Amino acid sequence: MSGRSAAGVLLSIEEKNREAKGKPMSEEEKEAFRQKMIEKYDGEAHPFYCGARILTDGVIKFSEIRDWLAMAFEVSLLKPIGEPSFGNFRF
Numbered sequence: 001m002s003g004r005s006a007a008g009v010l011l012s013i014e015e016k017n018r019e020a021k022g023k024p025m026s027e028e029e030k031e032a033f034r035q036k037m038i039e040k041y042d043g044e045a046h047p048f049y050c051g052a053r054i055l056t057d058g059v060i061k062f063s064e065i066r067d068w069l070a071m072a073f074e075v076s077l078l079k080p081i082g083e084p085s086f087g088n089f090r091f
Contacts, residue, residue: 003041007034 011034018025025033043049051059060068 001041003038003045006041007037010037 011030014033015025015030047056047059050056
């Protein structure tokens with residue numbers, strides 16, 4: 001979810017909470033809240049931010065993608081793929 005999307009969702013929740021308490025948000029407060037959430041989410045969604053906090057397994061450099069994919073395919077072929085044990089999917 002992008003910072004802009006998250007900000008919209010969180011703003012609607014905050015608006016409802018404030019209205020329930022009888023303290024509606026002004027347009028300036030709404031814009032400040034929205035901008036704060038966009039900055040927060042866009043900053044925390046950066047791969048280096050997540051990697052530094054061990055929220056991901058790692059960040060793959062663009063130049064290493066083919067090597068990692070080749071290794072994944074090689075590992076996937078170590079054991080034969082068995083027959084599926086699930087039924088039919090219906091949508």
